[in-house]
Amino acid sequence: MDKLKLIIKREFLAKVKNKSFIVMTILSPLLMVGLVMLIIFLNDKNSSDIKTIAYVDESGQLATVFENSKSIHYVDLTALGLEEAKKKTETTYFGLIYIPKNDSIQYLSEGIEFFSADSPSITLLNSIESKLENKIRNLKIAQLQIDVEKIKATETNVDIVTENFSGEKSSKIGSLLRMAAGGGFGYLIFMFIIIYGTSVMRSVIEEKTSRIIEVIISSVKPFQLMLGKILGNALAGILQFVIWMISAGFLMFIITSIFGVEATSSSTAMGQMNPEMVQQMQQASTSDLQIALQEIKNMPILTMFFSFIIYFLGGYLIYSSIYAAIGAAVDSETDTQQFMMPVMLPLIIAIYVGFSIIENPHGPIAVGFSIFPLTSPIVMLMRIPFGVPWWQIAISMALLLVTFLGIVWFAAKIYRVGILMYGKKPSYKELYKWLKY
Amino acid sequence: MSNILTIENVCKTYGGFTALNNVSISVPSGSVFGLLGPNGAGKTSLIRIINQITLPDSGTIYLDNEKLQPHHVHQIGYLPEERGLYKSMKVGEQALYLAQLKGMSKQEAKKKLLYWFEKFEITDWWNKKIQELSKGMAQKVQFIVTVLHSPKLLIFDEPFSGFDPINANLIKDEILKLRDEGASIIFSTHRMESVEELCDYIALIHKSNKILDGKLSDVKQQFKTNQFEIGLLCDDKEMLLNEIKSKFEVDDNISATFNADLKVVVTLGKNETSTDLIKYLNNKAQITHFTEIIPSANDIFIKAVANNG
Numbered sequence: 054m055d056k057l058k059l060i061i062k063r064e065f066l067a068k069v070k071n072k073s074f075i076v077m078t079i080l081s082p083l084l085m086v087g088l089v090m091l092i093i094f095l096n097d098k099n100s101s102d103i104k105t106i107a108y109v110d111e112s113g114q115l116a117t118v119f120e121n122s123k124s125i126h127y128v129d130l131t132a133l134g135l136e137e138a139k140k141k142t143e144t145t146y147f148g149l150i151y152i153p154k155n156d157s158i159q160y161l162s163e164g165i166e167f168f169s170a171d172s173p174s175i176t177l178l179n180s181i182e183s184k185l186e187n188k189i190r191n192l193k194i195a196q197l198q199i200d201v202e203k204i205k206a207t208e209t210n211v212d213i214v215t216e217n218f219s220g221e222k223s224s225k226i227g228s229l230l231r232m233a234a235g236g237g238f239g240y241l242i243f244m245f246i247i248i249y250g251t252s253v254m255r256s257v258i259e260e261k262t263s264r265i266i267e268v269i270i271s272s273v274k275p276f277q278l279m280l281g282k283i284l285g286n287a288l289a290g291i292l293q294f295v296i297w298m299i300s301a302g303f304l305m306f307i308i309t310s311i312f313g314v315e316a317t318s319s320s321t322a323m324g325q326m327n328p329e330m331v332q333q334m335q336q337a338s339t340s341d342l343q344i345a346l347q348e349i350k351n352m353p354i355l356t357m358f359f360s361f362i363i364y365f366l367g368g369y370l371i372y373s374s375i376y377a378a379i380g381a382a383v384d385s386e387t388d389t390q391q392f393m394m395p396v397m398l399p400l401i402i403a404i405y406v407g408f409s410i411i412e413n414p415h416g417p418i419a420v421g422f423s424i425f426p427l428t429s430p431i432v433m434l435m436r437i438p439f440g441v442p443w444w445q446i447a448i449s450m451a452l453l454l455v456t457f458l459g460i461v462w463f464a465a466k467i468y469r470v471g472i473l474m475y476g477k478k479p480s481y482k483e484l485y486k487w488l489k490y
Numbered sequence: 491m492s493n494i495l496t497i498e499n500v501c502k503t504y505g506g507f508t509a510l511n512n513v514s515i516s517v518p519s520g521s522v523f524g525l526l527g528p529n530g531a532g533k534t535s536l537i538r539i540i541n542q543i544t545l546p547d548s549g550t551i552y553l554d555n556e557k558l559q560p561h562h563v564h565q566i567g568y569l570p571e572e573r574g575l576y577k578s579m580k581v582g583e584q585a586l587y588l589a590q591l592k593g594m595s596k597q598e599a600k601k602k603l604l605y606w607f608e609k610f611e612i613t614d615w616w617n618k619k620i621q622e623l624s625k626g627m628a629q630k631v632q633f634i635v636t637v638l639h640s641p642k643l644l645i646f647d648e649p650f651s652g653f654d655p656i657n658a659n660l661i662k663d664e665i666l667k668l669r670d671e672g673a674s675i676i677f678s679t680h681r682m683e684s685v686e687e688l689c690d691y692i693a694l695i696h697k698s699n700k701i702l703d704g705k706l707s708d709v710k711q712q713f714k715t716n717q718f719e720i721g722l723l724c725d726d727k728e729m730l731l732n733e734i735k736s737k738f739e740v741d742d743n744i745s746a747t748f749n750a751d752l753k754v755v756v757t758l759g760k761n762e763t764s765t766d767l768i769k770y771l772n773n774k775a776q777i778t779h780f781t782e783i784i785p786s787a788n789d790i791f792i793k794a795v796a797n798n799g
Contacts, residue, residue, distance in 0.1 A: 056591055059587065059590050059591060060591075063587055067576070067578075067579065071578075259576075259577075260576075263574040263575065263576060263577050264570075264572045264573050264574030265573070265574045265575050265576055267543070267568075267570040267572055267573065268568070268569075268570060268573060268574075268575075268588065268632070268635070268636075269588075269591065270543050271541040271542075271543055271563060271566070271568040271570070272563055272588070272591040272592050273563075273591055274560075275543075473538070473543070475572065486505050489505065
């Protein structure tokens, strides 16, 4: 046990003292924050850019909808006539809305055109269209002599509240939250396996190429060395993630409190959306905030937390021992390609299956892959926030454990033989033979 | 005399390939034991089994009369042929780590390391990384790490490769000193002149089988061909040579006349003794020297391997 501790300590320190690790750990949060800042900045810049749009309203009925907003100003060029207005717009304005002369309100919506040098964004067009639609509808209502108040009185807003039989309420925003929580955990495991699995593999290859391996395994068992390596790298990885979380949170806090970016940018972003959406969102934000809080409370947090730990450990240990075996089998990193494919495949499938879970968290695909041990660490974690029967979790974890033992045994065998084989790239057939040595 | 290491009927196969076939070897305590054999004979397989890196398919090994057990790795020091160190780790840190893996405490390891570093005059390397050192320098560090925990049994596989003659000598002296201090040493090499210089005992492995072992002097006795080199002083060399040739078997290739004396190599038959030869020659001419030709380790190696082709 003492030796295992020594190995873990060395592997951890070797990883942590590595320059690229230090640079990555410090730089990543800065980069992340920088990226967020850049997006906010660009967004801000984009929306502070005021577009001027001209219009020619030959019908004379719709001009009232063109009211200046924060980002769009309107200019009335009806007096110039279409041809003149086009010429003027081409040189001075962003675009020109043309509404042809039409006596009948019935056909008012036909033949409206938008001229511009650069094609307008879909949001812009949608917003103009909905403004015109509203106006024309109001005109039609007036023409049919229907009382607008009565129409308004018929408007209803149905919000179906879903509830399961044990009385837990859920909502759309709830499933969004579940998705985010599950996806976040699943993706975290995926990234961790890839980054630190590869790191284990590199470390094995380094010991092989530097030829220190034989000295070490004359003092410790190959399995101890492999385990120490896997655990040491995991600790370094956990440290890195913790530093990232803390420093990113801290930086975000500092930046938002100094510049107050968040508040202004979100309001300008809203300004760009069409008013109905803003209204919807505001509605949502007041009532749904409570629902969201309720939802978070309702999520099986304890189950999520414990299963995260179990699946994280299981998934990482399974994959990193495969990575260690690959590292032991080859002589250099360039030779790893042929063995990497079968390792990456289940991981990538798991992430894709994760997307389909959003549609149907309890469908046969989701259930199947959340039980299959090579994908379960990612897929099951994505499913758990939606509520998974305990027997499925039990089967999945049992299979994970069995697979973990099997794979570690298998990897340790390959590792034990591989680390002492120099100078050739083995085939799968030879790897199979090694199992029997 | 007691044996530090006894290997009994060890077999090892890899897939269909037999690496060791029923090999039994005894290594006497306090000796330098040469483990010899052509490339691919099975030496490394045997050494790895002694180090418990791999397990034998069958057979038993005793270290100091105890059946080999995992804790015995602390009593063995092993310098493999394919050796290296962590490139980006500092020399001192690395040596401490390896010593602790051999069961030493940190303080003890540090004390002993300083002693050896001073002895080899490399104290200022402590904070250097291995990648900053030359190959020979790294080899010195490896040697120190191998012997640091004062093991009962030391196994050196080609210890002199990568050393210049001065450092090779330094290492050789250290090996002999370690033996004199009571350690037993297994020494595997292809350089026969160092076998001659260092080894008290040898074993020769060829094609997975042990074909020869014993005390080096006994093996030499066993391989000597009853040949004698004689220097003779006389007037008519030609006549004397012909006269000897008529009586004894003379090696044509080697017999040549240098300086004033006649130099002859005579191979004696089964019934002839060196006394007969001296008596005979004494009457013919003045004998300036008379030496039995003892085969070198190199000769023995080549002959034994050829015989077991």
